[in-house]
Amino acid sequence: MTSSSGAGVRGVGKRFGEVRALSDVTLDFPAGQVTALMGENGAGKSTLLKILTGDHQPTEGTVLLDGSELALQSPARARAAGIRIIPQEPEIIPHVSVAENVYAGALPRKAGRRLDRAELRRRIQADLERLGFSRVLDPDLLGSELTPAQRQLVEILRALTGEAKVIAFDEPTSSLSEHEVDALFALIRRLREQGVAVIYVSHRMKEIFQLADRIAVLRDGALAGVLDAAQASEGDLVRLMVGRDLSDxxxxxxxxxxxxxxxxxxxxxxxxxxxxxxxxxxxxxxxxxxxxxxxxxxxxxxxxxxxxxxxxxxxxxxxxxxxxxxxxxxxxxxxxxxxxxxxALFLQRSIRDNIALVVLERLRRSRFVKRAAEKELAQEYVRRLRVRTPSIEHEVRKLSGGNQQKVVLARWLAxxxxxxxxxxxxxxxxxxxxxxxxxxxxxxxxxxxxxxxxxxxxxxxxxxxxxxxxxxxxxxxxxxxxxxxxxxxxxxxxxxxxxxxxxxxxx
CATH class of the missing domain: 3.40.50.300 (P-loop containing nucleotide triphosphate hydrolases)
Structure with missing residues (x-):
């Protein structure tokens, strides 16, 4: 592995209108190492990942792969270059099998363009064995039948088809059992041994210290520091992330x-x-x-x-x-x-609906809910709990985990x-x-x-x-x-x- 192998960004910044999401970030993701990416919600982690995977174009700065500059105009370009991301919310096609979900867009075909099911089964069985998931994932299950953990595993398999040079895992264990987490960690260690540059995003300190070689911390869109995982402590990370000690x-x-x-x-x-x-x-x-x-x-x-x-x-x-x-x-x-x-939450409904759920009888006049009172109540608790949202009509599913939890608390406080x-x-x-x-x-x-x-x-x-x-x-x-x-x-x-x-x- 040379010093130029792996991926990186140089002086990357990103603006959305007047909002600066990233500012002058220079960071390497070396091949054969696990780099943990940490920071509060809103620190810029997701924006940086989307720049690496072609979803966003940087306002300034460059993306590097194996020492060369890349122009990633689309996720397809990034994938072709060998950069993959496993998102926190898997995108699963409900009416087709696990195997078809994994190879969507690259399904094996026969001469008449019909799906070659025998070749598909051979590929999926080989990949399940290779990655250590054969005992936890049935390739014939429909997407609609998958548990949250299985959906996550399908997304991981999909990312690992073809040659991957850089793989980013975004909160991958949020829905996995202990056995599935062990299989995932074993896989990540194998990827590291194979020279893949692994980016691991998680809020879970224990996982970070189990897996990471180095830890990069973003704060307010800027790089707060990079630590050697073997030498760092939880206190060091907290101070970089929020600027104060855990005890405070x-x-x-x-x-x-x-x-x-x-x-x-x-x-x-x-x-x-x-x-x-x-x-x-x-x-x-x-x-x-x-x-x-x-x-x-x-x-x-x-x-x-x-x-x-x-x-x-x-x-x-x-x-x-x-x-x-x-x-x-x-x-x-x-x-x-x-x-x-x-x-606890109705994810497709608004913050207002979720907060008012357990106090509707207090907000009713005859059989009708007083919408003005409902709106005032929701606004009061959004202010009191500092829920970060554009509006009380914003869908709860679009909030960060911390803000979703505040909505649950707001409901009971009301x-x-x-x-x-x-x-x-x-x-x-x-x-x-x-x-x-x-x-x-x-x-x-x-x-x-x-x-x-x-x-x-x-x-x-x-x-x-x-x-x-x-x-x-x-x-x-x-x-x-x-x-x-x-x-x-x-x-x-x-x-x-x-x-x-x-x-x-x-x-």
């Missing part, structure tokens, strides 16, 4: 009271057993545990979405009945679920809940948006809302919570006050059964 992002103040708002006694469902916990007004209780511990299932049961076999849930003195989410909402409990796109359960409230959003979500949580606690926050990020749990409740295998294994909670103590409680079993085996 948490707003901690003791505003909890003695008034118990949520009182759960010996709650048992199909997924959790004998759960007893309390949350007080103004208190933030962190719910920690490993994947599969039962935290999300507990949240759904409290919200009335999963049946309860025994035990009681009392909200501000009123016992709630199992399986009645409408009654739970009216009593004052809201849930912002982990899968906001699938479980409902004025007594208890709010937040399940992985910052998953998939950038560091700057996280800081804003943390401020919203602090403001809600100050207003007397009882908050139950589920998070798999231990620094987040420690930074936000007044108390930490830890679960494993559907049960609570311990509780820690803020003053005694550490990552080590939380993990010890999260693995309590495994550790005691290990001790028994050792004995």
């Amino acid at each position: 992002m948490f707003v901690r103040q003791n505003v909890s009271t003695d008034r118990v708002v949520l009182d759960v006694r010996e709650l048992t469902t199909d997924k959790v057993s004998d759960i007893t916990l309390q949350v007080r007004a103004g208190e933030v209780v962190g719910l920690a545990g490993l994947i599969g511990a039962g935290r999300s299932e507990l949240a759904l049961a409290l919200a009335g979405d999963l049946p309860v076999h025994s035990g009681t849930v009392t909200l501000d003195g009123k016992k709630l009945r199992s399986g009645r989410p409408g009654e739970v909402i009216r009593a004052g409990l809201g849930l912002a679920p982990e899968e906001r796109k699938a479980q 409902r004025r809940p007594k208890v709010l359960i937040l399940d992985e409230p910052t998953r998939g959003i950038d560091v700057g948006a996280k800081a804003e979500i943390y401020q919203i949580i602090a403001d809600l606690a100050k207003e007397g809302v009882a908050l139950l926050v589920i998070s798999s990020e231990l620094p987040e749990v420690l930074g936000l919570a007044d108390r930490v409740v830890v679960m494993q295998n559907g049960r609570i294994t311990g509780e820690l006050d803020r003053s005694e909670a550490t990552e080590e103590r939380i993990l010890s409680l999260a693995m309590a059964d495994d550790l005691s079993e290990e001790n028994r085996s050792a004995a």
Whole structure:
């Protein structure tokens, strides 16, 4: 590999009218290395990728491939040159098979121009074996039958047909299982060994440090710095991305009271057993545990979405009945679920529609919704939560992950809940948006809302919570006050059964 192999940009800038999206960015993507591209939403990552793949033309500057300047007037030109991008939102043809989706535009044909199905099957089977996806993807499935994870894998396969010199992955693991993530990471490492220049965009720090050789950070459209991944820390990245330390992002103040708002006694469902916990007004209780511990299932049961076999849930003195989410909402409990796109948002509808959803009865006059009041309500919470959008009529699907999460929170704030359960409230959003979500949580606690926050990020749990409740295998294994909670103590409680079993085996 020579110093000129791979891709890069020199002095690249991009304007959209009066808005400058990129400013004088000079950056290399060396062959045989994984370069992570990080930055807040709006930092310029997507614009830079679109310039590399021919979707946008730079206002100034040049794109290089193997040391030579490229004029990429279209995505087809970029693809022909060997530059590929795997987008965050896959584009799948619903009525044709996986194999036909992968080779769309380059399907093998017989002499009569009919599809050569035997050759198509040979190609797809060979590619599935070569890339390690043969056990997770059926080539005969229709596009309409694919799960979100399978759709992502089809997009990856499509990008890897033909000779690729540069491949950009844009948040590729957002819908993948642990097994599929392992297969993807093994593939990326093989691509690196084969001399491909890999660009990896993700908000997930753990993934970045697992995969990347170097980390480039964009801030406000400019290159903030490039770090050696082996030498960098999470703190270094956060400082480059937002200009301040991670610890500065948490707003901690003791505003909890003695008034118990949520009182759960010996709650048992199909997924959790004998759960007893309390949350007080103004208190933030962190719910920690490993994947599969039962935290999300507990949240759904409290919200009335999963049946309860025994035990009681009392909200501000009123016992709630199992399986009645409408009654739970009216009593004052809201849930912002982990899968906001699938479980919380109407992606094709406007911000206004999404915010007003749970307060329509308050906005009705007779049988009609007062549109002026609905509009005023949506505008109030868009301002209050600083949702970045051109208009409240903007479709939610077009917002960034952080702004989508703010719309979910705005909905519940408009409902004025007594208890709010937040399940992985910052998953998939950038560091700057996280800081804003943390401020919203602090403001809600100050207003007397009882908050139950589920998070798999231990620094987040420690930074936000007044108390930490830890679960494993559907049960609570311990509780820690803020003053005694550490990552080590939380993990010890999260693995309590495994550790005691290990001790028994050792004995």
